[in-house]
Amino acid sequence: MKKAITDYDLWQNLLDGDRLALNEIYERSLSPLYQYGMRMLQDEDAVRDCLHNLFVKIWVNHKTLKPTDNIKYYLISALRNSIINYKAQEKKIQKVDIHENEVFDLKFTVEAEYIKKEEQSQKVMQLSDAMNKLTPRQKEIIYLKYFEEMDYDEIAEIMDLSKKGTYKLSARALEALREILNVDKAMLLAVLLAIKR
Secondary structure, eight states: OOOOOOOHHHHHHHHHTTTHHHHHHHHHHHHHHHHHHHHHHHHHHHHHHHHHHHHHHHHTTTTOOOSSHHHHHHHHHHHHHHHHHHHHHHHOGGGGGGGGGGGOOOOOOGGGGOOSSHHHHHHHHHHHHTTTTOOOHHHHHHHHIISOOHHHHHHHHHTOOOOOEEEHHHHHHHHHHHHTTTOOOOHHHHHHHHHHO
C-alpha cells in the first residue's frame, strides 16, 4: 500500500520544481477553494480567474515560496488575498475599504448526504435559516472554523484580524446563532459538527 504524502513533502516537491506536485495540489484543493471563492465573489468566471491566477503565480514563484505543512491554509489565505485584490481592481477602491463592503455568501442547502435522520434534517434546515441571518464576517468565521476546520491563528491571518479579534468574532457569531436557534451552546456545537460530517 502506497503511503500518503504529507503536505510538507508535497509542498517541498513543488518548491523543487515538480510539476506533478503542482497538479496534485491543484486536484486536492480545487473544490474547497472554488467553494470558498464562490462564497466571497458569487461570480463563477471571476472565481475561476482568481484560482487560475493563484496557481500560475504559485508555479512562477515556486522557487521563492516558503515551506508549509498546511497547504489548505496557505491556499485559502492566498485565494482570499487574490479575491480582495480582484474586488479592489473591479471597484477601483482601496483595499482598506473592502472590509466595509464584504459579502460572504453562506446560503446552506440541505443535501441528501447530510440528511441521515429526519431530526437531523430539521436541525440542518434550522441552522441554514439561522446562518443566513448572520453578518458576512460571522458567516465566514463559522465556515472557516467548523467547515474548513482551521484553527484561530490561521483564521486570524486569513481574515486579517488579531487572534483576540478572531476569538471575539467567533464567540459573537456562535452567540448570535445560539440566540436565533434558541439552543444552548453545546447543542449548537453538536449541530455544527454533525453537518460537517
